[in-house]
Amino acid sequence: MSNTGILYSFIGGAIVGAAAALLLAPEKGENTRRRIKEILQKKGILCSDNEIDALVEQLTEEMDAK
Template sequence: MKSSNVILGFLGGMAVGAVLGVLLAPEKGSETRKKLKEQGEDLVNNLKSNFDDLASKVASKADELLSKENVAEEVEHNLENLKNINKNIL
């Protein structure tokens, strides 16, 4: 299973559990709304943080792939040079 699916499932479960816990608590409506708002803000902050981490990892992998592509192009260029040198020698 992909780690992104696990993370999203975990966060979704946390959100549902938090909402149910607050809704079933014997408190005034204003207190319940305040708690829901705070927990919603916490959830948004966690999602933003996780998204930033994921975006950073994707950017890092993209840079790594571009670097590998540049190395492959350089190797191909060097092979062509060696072929040309070999043709000139023979």
């Protein structure tokens, strides 16, 4: 394989890796909390921001315990 082929392979791999990282990276906490609140509201459950924060904290503790 020529040097040019190796360079193109490297660049192609870097592009695919960057795209995968963007797609699989977790969202910021603020966005996650907003999405949780929206999902709960669609199900008819009204929560304040403080209640969402408490729920996220509780779920995080439970996940860390496992």
